[in-house]
Amino acid sequence: MRIVLAPDSFKGTATAADAAAALAEGWHTARPGDDLLLRPMADGGEGTLAAVTAARPGATVHRLPGCTGPDGRPVTGACAVFPDGTALVELATASGLPLLGPDLAPLTATTRGTGEAVAAALDRGARRLLIALGGSAGTDGGAGLLAALGLRLLDRDGRQLPDGGGSLAELATVDRSGLRPAPPGGVRLLTDVTNPLLGPDGAAAVYGPQKGAGPADIARLEQGLARLAAHLGGDPAAPGAGAAGGTAYGLAAAWGATTTLGAAAVADLLGLDAALAGADLAVSGEGRFDATSLRGKAVGEVTQRAARAGVRTVVVAGESADPTVLTLTGLAGSAGAARSRALHWLREAGARLAAGHGRRGPAADRPPPLDPPR
Structure with a gap:
């Protein structure tokens, strides 16, 4: 049998x-x-990298000490690079909610460490990227991730904004001049949600409470995400744009990333x-x-x-x-x-x-x- x-x-x-x-x-x-x-399966959240590398031969997993954790403290990130030039990064590894323990940080949690893992994958020759988006600790619209790749988010005095979704309400200028280009084979985002970026079904309103956000925090995060969308462009209403605290939106707007249901993508990979x-x-x-x-x-x-x-x-x-x-x-x-x-x-x-x-x-x-x- x-x-x-x-x-x-x-x-x-x-x-x-x-x-x-x-x-x-x-x-x-x-x-x-x-x-x-x-x-072994996954749906784009925690465990995706382990499931895919366990089932696909030839993957090289790179452990990345010193990535920026969601609260700014160093954590060990990871990326996997396959023989065909595809790389896989799992957001939860460096920017996941469990990394915070009991001390949640709804306004300051950052995705910067995931951006550092993405940069490491590019440095190792990745020509195509898969990013598993589940389990994020924050609601920064992917701002920290993109900042790690060279995007500059500035306030009205031209100063770099601090990390975290709570600072995005002060966004005045987006400088793309130093942003690394996306890999030639494109970027696919793996997720199991279809929420838009903004509104009652958006990233802040639906998932903010799970990350420690109260009503005032949610209002500030919503204001910041709306401001990010006004400056970065793209389609904040796209299904899945709200995934990982809006990280899917940020990567789609800045890098042309596409969103796909994670379980289907993992099944194909396996x-x-x-x-x-x-x-x-x-x-x-x-x-x-x-x-x-x-x-x-x-x-x-x-x-x-x-x-x-x-x-x-x-x-x-x-x-x-x-x-x-x-x-x-x-x-x-x-x-x-x-x-x-x-x-x-x-x-x-x-x-x-x-x-x-x-x-x-x-x-x-x-x-x-x-x-x-x-």
């Missing part, structure tokens, strides 16, 4: 690669002769369709399976592609209100027990699925096509 294991990360407990490996180990305890293809061709079953998973999981996220992408290939999908989740989903919480007896030994329970889930593999479940094209063993 040929089984494709394509989980997303179980956030905070297991990377996608570790989750796939644990499911495989458990599966082989029950069915050691099956052919298992591991395709060769998921080829892996599914002729498979008998696909297994996906994530930390929490809910009504949004089948819309633009990794599990939904795997499910849809498997359905097109005529392959049934089952899902393993850390938690889910859907009784048809096999959960680590159900196996472990509690959410705390599941989180504390996530890889153990993923191995157990793999063994349970393998033991029940002969059972027939719902049709592959009926979402969610889930039939875990009881």
Whole structure:
């Protein structure tokens, strides 16, 4: 039997690669002769770089000590360069919200470190860029990232603005003369959101509260993003422009970057369709399976592609209100027990699925096509 294991990360407990490996180990305890293809997934957020480099041979991962973290303190960034000249940068690595710990910084958090990682990729010969945008700590419209690439954002006295979305309300001039050119093969932005830059569905209003912004902060961030859009041009109303605190907008306006759904792009990079061709079953998973999981996220992408290939999908989740989903919480007896030994329970889930593999479940094209063993 040929089984494709394509989980997303179980956030905070297991990377996608570790989750796939644990499911495989458990599966082989029950069915050691099956052919298992591991395709750990991501949707453009945290874990995208690890998932893609684990599945694509030949990638060179460069660790970049001394990148500027979201609060200005140094962090270790990263970029991956593939043999065809494509480079991948994950925003969360240098500019992610978890890097702040409990001390959120809604007005001052910066994407500068991601810009430094992008510059490092260009310095290493990247001819085409993929930037995974999920998990950002701030709402600076990509200003910090672009500043690291040579864009100058000046106040009315000609002084460089400090980093952070809170300073953009003072923007008076944008100087593009020192901005590095985009790579010749272009820039694609991977995201799982379709929000515009501004307004009630925009970056500040929707995602600002998650980053510590109160009502007054949101108003100031909105004012700053609007001012950035007035000076930088582009299309702030474009779907996805609000991704990563407006970073998608900034890169589109300054560099002509295009936005694409991250899960679909990652699936293409991993060769998921080829892996599914002729498979008998696909297994996906994530930390929490809910009504949004089948819309633009990794599990939904795997499910849809498997359905097109005529392959049934089952899902393993850390938690889910859907009784048809096999959960680590159900196996472990509690959410705390599941989180504390996530890889153990993923191995157990793999063994349970393998033991029940002969059972027939719902049709592959009926979402969610889930039939875990009881």
